[in-house]
Amino acid sequence: MDDRDIKLQQRQTKRRRNELIIKCMISLFVLLGVILAVILVKDALIPQLSGKNKIKRQTLASDILASQRGEAPDGAAVSASAKDAEAELIAQADRLAAQYDYEKAISLLQASEQYTGSQTLQNAAAGYEASRSSCVEYALDQVTHVFFHTMIWDVSKAFDGDQNEAGYNQVMTTMSEFAGIMESMYAKGYVMVSLHDMCTVASDGTVSRGKILLPPGKKPFVLSQDDVSYYHYMDGDGFAQKLIVDEDGRVKNTYVEDDGSVSVGDYDLVPWIDTFVEEHPDFSYHGHKGVIALTGYEGVLGYRTDEVYRTKDASRVTEYQQRFFDAHPDFDEAAWQNEVDQAKAVAEAMRAGGWEFASHTWGHISPMAAGIDKVMQDTQRWLDNVASVVGDTDIIIFAFGADIGGWEPYTDDNPYFTYLKQQGFHIFCNVDSSQYWVQFGDTYLRQGRRNLDGYRMYYNPDMLSDLFDVDSVWDSARPTPVPEM
Ligand SMILES: [Zn+2]
16 A cells, blocks of 8 residues: 555545534534423423422423514413412412411411412411411320330231230230221321420420410320330231331331231331321321330341341340341341341431331330349440431330339439430330329420220220220220230
8 A cells, every 4th residue: 555545545534534523513413402392392381390490490491482483471371380389389388287387387388489479378378377376275284195016917816825915915906996096086186296396305404395286176195106126026926027118208017928928008007197197187286296115125117226136146145036047047247237227217217207216225124123224234225226226316215114213203313314314315204094194394304105005995995085985996806804914
């Protein structure tokens, strides 16, 4: 090949390259044009569902289309989208007002750009204001507090005559009983409030009375659930397996069926209440739900999160845990970390949905029987293994319905009280069968809780008549007599 050939080849290569660049640029322009057209048409045709930015973009897009057609901007389309935005704003405010948060409903409307020009929004705000001013302050020392354990989903498995049956019959409630109790309480005007609606804790640890404002006839109550661990001993006895976050971000239970398949649904208190409040928002005050009281020794919410599942420390592994390790020989540190991560995600979703957490002591201990040294070690374990997963709390719900003193107010001479205060606990709950038992100290709130379980329903139905009629919710699958304690 001589010099001329090489030069010719170079020129041809250069020309081909230039042609290629021009072709690429043309394709790019065509592509950009198509993208722009798609964006404009899509924004102009699809009705806007939410958000100020979207509305602005739609107006802009339709203006451009209109000017391209040589027409004036389409005023009618703009006002239709404003109407949509208004309707959505009112739907949001209605939900807040249904949960008695009239102030937030009003400020939501007032904060919108359309408010001053919209009679509809102003009328809605005036309606909320009228509802707000008709509310009455509820007497805090008459707020009742009811609690449950994990719900029995399959009665045939819980009441099958094995060694666990008596305990389940005494302290647990079946899913159908629980649904009946909640429906009755809802019909009677009960509304779920938070312990933090009852009091305000200042940064210096002083506790003052909160304010609960409800329409006349509505009655606040606190709901709690103890031991939401799905303990090993309950495996195969008809209880949910764990709490999960499903694909839609909802908190649900899993349940292991007889054939080993796993179902997802409302098999325990938390998802049942979530679904009920979705349908009946006025059952929840300001979106607040119950308090979940957790131990830590077998993990939380159905996840094996305690450090013992990581260390497998022989001096601490229990018989149940050994059986778990035998059944899951591949449960290693990564598996443990996965449990922690999942439990954290569930706890976060629950908090976002209005739930709160409380300590139920790490080892399900009775504090005064255990002694102060044991309480200190136990509390540290709770903070290290449970608070680190579900987040901090200032509520402690004692196990066994125990307490750290008699009915007289706690004092600073009480070493349990001063220690737990130092650890950040300001709200204390025991078990008390009376309709309500509320004590405010300068630095704490204490409340008694009523057990709505087989024992109470069987032996003292008359003590529950303010809440529900035992005969109409009693699960006929429950063996009688309920064993005495
Ligand atoms: Zn308990």
